Amino acid sequence: MALLRKAPRDGGDALGALADEDLMQLVRGGDARAFEAVYERHSGVAFSLAYRMCGSRNAAEDIVQEAFLSIWRSGARYDRARGSVRTWVLGIVHHRAIDALRRSTVHDRRRASDEGIEERFESGERTDAEVARREEARTVRGAMETLPPEQSQVIELAYFGGFTHTEIAEMLQTPIGTIKGRMRLGLEKMRNQLRMAEVSPS
């Protein structure tokens, strides 16, 4: 998908010039510097996702640490036929964050930054890659905004809140089948929006 295309990296060393997939090949062989390059590229979006889901800096750090160490130790499981390294990394982070949320006894898991760290940790717009990310974020947010509220709501609660469809159905006092239908419809619509954005970038 063009939206997730890799932007050229800063830094002049040889590893910096390698594509993610080639770096993963080296990581698989136990190359710590290749792993570091992968971390540099994807830790920002990974941390941001974890923080968005947990709302706590400590929890987000734990999740990112667990996820990247598992990536380091099981690099062999990356299969380039199934998608980009970034998507794979984020899938692992998301899964770990969901686990953490479901393990936690805190009843209200809904978002909220408990530490007000946004300003402090806001990443500056320094590299080409970051500029490309901002552009991508705008496109994805735009696509989400086109969804009917009841669809974006269930996607938010599920993907970022870590709630199961059963929990969401209870929360919204709506049948599970309806909730599942909204999830699917929402994703379909988003996909179509992203496809259009890809064809004609704004």
Added chain:
Amino acid sequence: MSPADRHQDEWADAVGAYLLEALPEDERAAFEAHLEGCTTCQEDVAMLRVASDALPASVQQLAPPPELKGRIMAVVRAEADLLAAASGPRADLPERARDRGWLGWLTARPGLAAAGVALLLLVGGVSGAVMSGGEDGRVVTASVAREVAENATAKLVIHKTDSKLEVTRMPPPQQGRVYQVWLKRAGVKEYEPTSALFVPRAGGDGSVSVPGSLKGVEQVLVTSEPAGGSSTPTRDPVITADTA
């Protein structure tokens, strides 16, 4: 109701929830089992994944704290060194072993054992001490916990500096675990961890060096530990060798 309709009812709407990780555990397992053999659902997943994969891009982007990288890289570098010490050039490894990723071949995998890779790992623990006395090459028969393997044997060959623990017909530890060697010193209650981690070859034979001197050591023990080893044993010993 046609089979296609029934399919629609049962699974089509699960695709969205599945991609958002919103299926309860049992339903997720059922859906994944179904997905294996259903091209309709596979296509749906591939199509809608474009949207769910894009969701992380929508969140406010934050820079992770630099200390986090420091912590992660400390572990990674230590493990990379351990791997380099253990394996020599990666190119020497059979293709299959390399395909499993390095931890995959450090830990017990039946397929890996079949590839004939000897997974004997000796790291760190370099003791420069020159030992006095001690009967070089003395062999001590060790006991193996019956519940681990009825036929397995183990012996300890004691040398002045590096001793060797040899096993035969030793089953591999469970997946994700390794055998770790411990020392029990006279007058010390706790087992002292060593950096000697090993997984027997296919067939259960293997040997591992126990670094350093065994002077003042009453017992050499082996437990099954999570890959990477532990600082205190998490399981009961599977091998016990009395050095006396």
